[in-house]
Amino acid sequence: xQVSTDGRxxxxxxxTSDGGESAESRARQIALxxxxxxxxxxYPREIEREVVGRVEAVEQRSAARxxxxxxxxVDLVGxxxxxxxxxxxxxxxxxxxxxxxxxxxxxSVLDAVGGPRFGLEGVRKICGGIEHRPLVLSAAKPVGxxxxxxxxxxxxxxxxxxxxxxDDHGVMDQRTAPFRERVRRCQDAVAEANGLTGxxxxxxxxxxxxxxxxxxxxxxxxxxGCHGVVVSPFLTGLDALRRVADSSEVAVFTHPTxxxxxxxxxxxxxxxxxxxxxLRVLGADGVIYVNAGGxxxxxxxxxxxxxxxxxxxxxxxxxxxPIPGGGVDVNTVSHLVRRYGVDVMLLIxxxxxxxxxxxxxxxxxxxxxxxxxxx
Amino acid sequence: xQVSTDGRxxxxxxxTSDGGESAESRARQIALxxxxxxxxxxYPREIEREVVGRVEAVEQRSAARxxxxxxxxVDLVGxxxxxxxxxxxxxxxxxxxxxxxxxxxxxSVLDAVGGPRFGLEGVRKICGGIEHRPLVLSAAKPVGxxxxxxxxxxxxxxxxxxxxxxDDHGVMDQRTAPFRERVRRCQDAVAEANGLTGxxxxxxxxxxxxxxxxxxxxxxxxxxGCHGVVVSPFLTGLDALRRVADSSEVAVFTHPTxxxxxxxxxxxxxxxxxxxxxLRVLGADGVIYVNAGGxxxxxxxxxxxxxxxxxxxxxxxxxxxPIPGGGVDVNTVSHLVRRYGVDVMLLIxxxxxxxxxxxxxxxxxxxxxxxxxxx
Numbered sequence: 001x002q003v004s005t006d007g008r009x010x011x012x013x014x015x016t017s018d019g020g021e022s023a024e025s026r027a028r029q030i031a032l033x034x035x036x037x038x039x040x041x042x043y044p045r046e047i048e049r050e051v052v053g054r055v056e057a058v059e060q061r062s063a064a065r066x067x068x069x070x071x072x073x074v075d076l077v078g079x080x081x082x083x084x085x086x087x088x089x090x091x092x093x094x095x096x097x098x099x100x101x102x103x104x105x106x107x108s109v110l111d112a113v114g115g116p117r118f119g120l121e122g123v124r125k126i127c128g129g130i131e132h133r134p135l136v137l138s139a140a141k142p143v144g145x146x147x148x149x150x151x152x153x154x155x156x157x158x159x160x161x162x163x164x165x166x167d168d169h170g171v172m173d174q175r176t177a178p179f180r181e182r183v184r185r186c187q188d189a190v191a192e193a194n195g196l197t198g199x200x201x202x203x204x205x206x207x208x209x210x211x212x213x214x215x216x217x218x219x220x221x222x223x224x225g226c227h228g229v230v231v232s233p234f235l236t237g238l239d240a241l242r243r244v245a246d247s248s249e250v251a252v253f254t255h256p257t258x259x260x261x262x263x264x265x266x267x268x269x270x271x272x273x274x275x276x277x278x279l280r281v282l283g284a285d286g287v288i289y290v291n292a293g294g295x296x297x298x299x300x301x302x303x304x305x306x307x308x309x310x311x312x313x314x315x316x317x318x319x320x321x322p323i324p325g326g327g328v329d330v331n332t333v334s335h336l337v338r339r340y341g342v343d344v345m346l347l348i349x350x351x352x353x354x355x356x357x358x359x360x361x362x363x364x365x366x367x368x369x370x371x372x373x374x375x
Numbered sequence: 376x377q378v379s380t381d382g383r384x385x386x387x388x389x390x391t392s393d394g395g396e397s398a399e400s401r402a403r404q405i406a407l408x409x410x411x412x413x414x415x416x417x418y419p420r421e422i423e424r425e426v427v428g429r430v431e432a433v434e435q436r437s438a439a440r441x442x443x444x445x446x447x448x449v450d451l452v453g454x455x456x457x458x459x460x461x462x463x464x465x466x467x468x469x470x471x472x473x474x475x476x477x478x479x480x481x482x483s484v485l486d487a488v489g490g491p492r493f494g495l496e497g498v499r500k501i502c503g504g505i506e507h508r509p510l511v512l513s514a515a516k517p518v519g520x521x522x523x524x525x526x527x528x529x530x531x532x533x534x535x536x537x538x539x540x541x542d543d544h545g546v547m548d549q550r551t552a553p554f555r556e557r558v559r560r561c562q563d564a565v566a567e568a569n570g571l572t573g574x575x576x577x578x579x580x581x582x583x584x585x586x587x588x589x590x591x592x593x594x595x596x597x598x599x600g601c602h603g604v605v606v607s608p609f610l611t612g613l614d615a616l617r618r619v620a621d622s623s624e625v626a627v628f629t630h631p632t633x634x635x636x637x638x639x640x641x642x643x644x645x646x647x648x649x650x651x652x653x654l655r656v657l658g659a660d661g662v663i664y665v666n667a668g669g670x671x672x673x674x675x676x677x678x679x680x681x682x683x684x685x686x687x688x689x690x691x692x693x694x695x696x697p698i699p700g701g702g703v704d705v706n707t708v709s710h711l712v713r714r715y716g717v718d719v720m721l722l723i724x725x726x727x728x729x730x731x732x733x734x735x736x737x738x739x740x741x742x743x744x745x746x747x748x749x750x
Contacts, residue, residue, distance in 0.1 A: 033670070034545075035517065035518060035519075035545065036516065036517035036518065036519070037514075037516060037517065037543060037544075037545065037724065037725075038516060038517055038724070038725055038728055038729075039725055039728075039729055042725065042728045042729045043516075043517050043728075044520075047517055047519045047520070050519055051517065051518060051519030075549055075550055075551065076518060076519075076545065076549060078547075078548060078549065078550070080547060080548065080584065080585050081585060082547070082583050082584065082585065082607065082610035082611050083545075083547050083548075083583075083610075085610050085633055086544070086545060086547075086583075086607070086610055086632055086633060087545075089633055089636075090544075090545070090610075090632040090633050091544075091632050092635070093609075093632070093633050093634060093635025093636050094631065094634065094635035094638075094665050094671045095635070095670075095671060095672070096672060141411065141412060141413060141418075142410070142411035142412065142413055142418050142422055142426065143410060143411065143426060143451060144410075144411070144422045144425060144426030144451075145419075145422070168412060169412075169461070169465075169466075170409075170410065170412065170451065170458075170461060170465070172453075172455060172457070172458050172461075173453060173455065173458075174450055174451060174453065175450055175453070176450065208457050208458075208461075209455065209457065210455050210456060210457065210614050210617070210618070211586060211589075211612070211614050211615060211618050212618065214586075232457065232461070234468075235457035235458075235460050235461055235465075235612070236457050236612050236614065237586070237610070237611050237612020237613075237614070237615060238612075239585050239586050239611065239612070240586060240612060242585070243585070243586050243587065256469065257461055257465040257466050257468070257469075258460055258461060258464055258465050258468050259468060259469065260467070260468025260469035260470065260642070261464075261468050261636030261637045261638075261639065261642070261643050262636045263469075263636075264636065264639055264642060267635070267636070267639060268636050290469055295408070295470075296469045296470060297470070297471060349412065349413070350412075350413055350414055350417065353413055353417045353418075354413075354414055354417045
């Protein structure tokens with residue numbers, strides 16, 4: 001992401017045309033809809049100058065596609081995330097054929113929001129200082145198991161040498177495994193396994209919760225010794241991510257559940273902008289996203305671009321850890337290392353769980369990863 | 376909405392087919408993806424029985440379209456809104472061709488969440504007890520005006536006899552009109568105008584805010600005498616709506632900004648389910664939605680269905696006020712009364728603001744509405 005230096009929030013929209021209106025006209029409509037919400041001229045003249053979005057560029061790429069740039073004064077947003085989301089993707093979300101394909105935020109927003117508190121380097125430290133290969137994350141699953149059974153899965157994965165294990169994103173505070181009991185048991189199980197193996201496996205509980213409970217769950221996770229937590233910002237609202245990053249002393253990993261509507265092919269934000277830029281700025285130390293080759297329709301190119309945005313230098317904002325999930329197994333590991341490099345955390349679930357022995361499967365995978373990363 | 380009586384959350388998905396997989400198979404994949412997130416069989420047998428979504432019906436409507444029903448045990452959700460959203464529209468949001476076209480929730484969820492605290496009847500009482508015609512809402516706009524200028528707009532609309540005036544959804548806590556100054560001034564201006572006219576115009580401030588601020592803003596609005604507030608739940612996260620409804624003593628109106636991604640034609644939730652059913656259950660006393668005939672692509676049929684879902688009897692859940700916005704002016708008023716009946720609140724912005732005299736324009740509209748509703 002470029003940092004804007006003129007106090008304006010700059011948004012590139014890729015427009016798919018239905019053949020009717022010109023790109024210029026649509027850009028102007030966006031500039032009005034996202035600010036004054038009034039037709040041309042039904043507002044005082046100084047509002048035009050100081051408030052209405054400014055169309056800065058219009059580029060017709062093909063008959064059906066154009067890219068336009070609209071900028072907005074940062075004062076419309078201040079440093080509030082709901083207001084930022086409203087400027088990026090507010091009323092125009094209810095129209096069609098508009099994709100936010102790039103954004104520029106000013107320093108004032110970046111400084112206030114702050115980005116990752118740990119970031120790639122911090123997460124590597126938390127995970128025992130491993131630097132030469134991708135980190136590996138798995139999940140204790142499925143939802144519905146008892147806290148004891150989930151803890152046993154954590155222990156098994158830890159004994160297998162995994163770097164970190166998280167709660168499945170659907171595991172929240174179900175009666176089968178109430179939050180506090182589960183987090184304590186899972187954390188203890190991992191600590192015990194580390195004691196046996198001499199390893200440094202981490203447990204990251206899912207703190208996605210009603211607003212009234214969010215702080216307590218993060219606090220409890222920290223209290224029992226967790227160094228990271230998982231939150232699903234598209235379930236809680238994006239500002240919950242900012243808040244957890246801001247107020248806690250644990251690394252925050254995001255899960256993308258329910259984000260799909262924001263990222264439709266011809267309408268929404270591109271996955272690199274939403275997951276790679278926005279979540280990083282909001283404070284995600286690691287961003288789980290859907291990898292190519294898994295159960296979801298995603299290209300490897302988009303994944304590479306998410307990785308790039310999560311890790312490219314932005315002054316004052318630490319890089320986040322890209323966490324591709326899906327399509328990762330013993331056979332794809334060397335391809336992924338070549339394609340993504342070592343500065344990622346691979347999320348591996350199904351391909352471990354569909355093997356007879358979870359501990360052996362984990363050991364094999366970690367062994368293969370060491371071998372491929374050395375070679 | 377039907378109330379589910381067997382402790383299960385029931386979801387109808389309308390599937391658009393790419394010709395490949397059968398509807399049965401897709402329904403099963405949804406049932407797995409939204410619960411265990413593991414391939415067939417990679418989990419203990421009791422989990423299949425007690426946790427995995429259950430495919431209850433598969434109906435092939437045409438070569439390209441089918442409707443399937445999947446039910447989930449309510450224990451996966453308990454009474455937590457982020458968990459509910461995750462079950463309705465979680466990981467499957469990142470796939471394609473899936474629309475949530477109906478939902479059934481069990482009594483336990485409805486009782487815990489509670490629905491509107493005021494509802495249609497309560498809002499009518501707040502607005503001076505008017506029963507014989509639609510209520511009329513307008514907005515003080517645009518963002519960028521000073522608090523004093525916004526207050527003057529409120530006063531003008533109040534003198535024109537509007538039932539209620541709200542903040543524009545983009546007006547939050549900008550330096551041009553800081554929240555507390557603005558809310559106090561606007562509320563005072565409306566009270567003063569009411570003193571002159573003998574009317575009962577209400578002012579509903581926008582309390583959409585960062586999580587840390589939300590309670591304070593609602594509290595302040597109540598403190599200065601407001602009887603209702605506006606929140607944009609797709610900016611704050613849906614649970615913020617539940618929280619404001621639950622913890623405040625003011626009516627809560629929702630604005631749909633940023634909801635568009637949830638409601639794509641072939642992927643998401645239908646507007647009636649999202650806005651008509653879900654927001655009502657979460658506690659919206661009034662639901663602003665995009666009306667047919669305005670700046671957004673919406674059919675009148677969908678609007679009628681939203682109205683129906685907002686007002687149809689659900690035991691223990693009050694009806695909400697449907698608030699169509701856009702395409703409402705002096706000329707369309709009688710059509711709208713015929714089409715929607717009187718149990719709505721019409722949101723009118725642009726068509727008043729594009730007239731030379733805002734007060735006269737408001738008076739004309741209110742006069743016309745009285746005339747048409749009597750006739």
